Amino acid sequence: MSGRRADQLGLGPNAARPTIRIDKWLWYARFFKTRSLATKLVSAGHVRVNAQRIAKPAFAVGAGDTLTFAQGNDIRVIRITACGERRGPAPEARMLYEDLDPPAEKPPKEEREFIPHNPAYEGKGRPTKKDRRNARLCGPDPLD
Template sequence: MRLDLLLVRLRFCKSRTVARCWIEEGHMRCSGHRVTRVQHAIAVGDVLTIPLDRHVQVIEILALPERRGPAAEAQSCYRKLDARASMAIAGTESRPRTAEH
């Protein structure tokens, strides 16, 4: 299934035009890889990183929806993952720095 269509059916976007804009801006990730093509194929098991207003939503695709149905139906097709556990800031160390004297 195309990424733009999936975003609409999962109710993250109201239209495919809005979904296309999000994808073409280059902020979307699929299984850790940057996605800039709206026709990118999505399969069950893929992990999507979706930038929303002031936070990032990380989801795992459990099923591909057949239609844009009610919110409960859409939410049953994915599960939310903890974004904090998978985020890393470039240039930081894995352990805290100690004060240098």
């Protein structure tokens, strides 16, 4: 293994701080439900570490690094405070990072606009027996 690669993985003699793979850390910190989702996001180049775009899930990060990535409709800016030992419960995961985003103000739940999951489907389903009779009576005569 080359010296630079060993240092990046935290194995070399110049390794001053513990590091961890970025996909593993994102999963440990519970930003993604599975490690494969974190890997896909990193591989697609949607994660920045200290303002540099990375595309390798094996990129080593450690305490003090700043991550920027999209999560849902939000852009997250996170400073890593610890590497973590495992994927633990949510309170333990929150101890691994410091959120640098200002809290976004959301309107109260009563004021939010309701957007149906599938607006094209407005309760259209199988026609009722009455609808079928009307269609049969009003439709073209099969004997003509």
